Amino acid sequence: MSSRKPKPVIDLVIPVFNEAGVVEQTYEKVREVIDSLPYQFSVYYVDDGSTDGTSESLAALARKDKRITVLQLARNFGHQAALTAGLDASHGDFVISMDADGQHPPTMIPEMIRLFEQGYDIVQAQRIEDGQGVSFKRITSSAFYSLINRISGTRIAPGAADFRGMSRQAVDALKSMPEFHRFLRGMISWIGYKTVILPYHETTRVAGRSKYSLGKMFRLAMDAIFSFSLMPLYIGLSAGGVFFCLAALEMIYVLSFWIEGDTSTLAPGWSSLMFVILIASGMLMILLGFIGVYVGYIFQEVKRRPIYLLKKGNT
Secondary structure, three states: OOOOOOOOOOEEEEEOOOOOOOOHHHHHHHHHHHOOOOEEEEEEEOOOOOOOOOEEEEEEHHHHOOOOOEEOOOOOOOOOHHHHHHHHOOOOEEEOOOOOOOOOHHHHHHHHHHHHHHHOEEEEEEEEOOOOOOOHEEEEEEEHHHHHHOOOOOOOOEEEEEHHHHHHHHHHHHHHOOOOOOOOHHHHHHHOOOOEEEEEOOOOOOOOOOOOHHHHHHHHHHHHHHHHHHHHHHHHHHHHHHHHHHHHHHHHHHHHHHHHHHHHHHOOOHHHHHHHHHHHHHHHHHHHHHHHHHHHHHHHOOOOOOOOOOOOOOO
């Protein structure tokens, strides 16, 4: 009787938003790779409320390839919610998430599976940007990872996008974290299972342009900072402590005139008083703003609204 382990079942989770004409080309590259591998594959496309012909394109792909399941969200819930929907629907032993625009090379799939079979629960692909020059996105990305790794207790590898593979154990652990404001890169780092970094060179987008606008990147950064760190509150507290010390020094300075009986030299000091009031008031407003953001996050969590809603199960 053979003692050989059965081959693991592999799932691919691919969120899509307004990629009509692109998904056909990128899936062809995915199909070429998975057809050459001796594993059972399932592919979960998550249509994140597309408004072009993406749903028709995905339906056509699903009719041609029975391995494809299409999940349609009721509206555009965002990339992180779409990824969550795909991970929730997956059942495989190893789940690989990747984008549908062609920038995550399917040729990395065999190496991810090999590392999973070696015992790694999380295979995190890390983008290599050597020799690509300086760009606004690269500068802001570097600054963000530097900041989040300084103020958070969770280490996130710079350049680690949502191109990764996870064992069933890791996926189930992630599913047990139903928080509304989701920063999956941080959440997956937080669960702490055996992880390996797999460097890759990002390929050129097949067509169109990135759906991650500056506003969306900013909101994702805010979700990361306020979900994984209390540092903004500590900054406000520290600033308050500094102003308290300055006020104490000012009080000692003024008292010295009264002790020496030389109060006649005390100037009215209207300008300096106004300066202190304005600075102190500004810091109070900033601290109250930080507190307001945290309270807002708590408010959205306690409402227990679902992270996403499906329009229809599959196609």
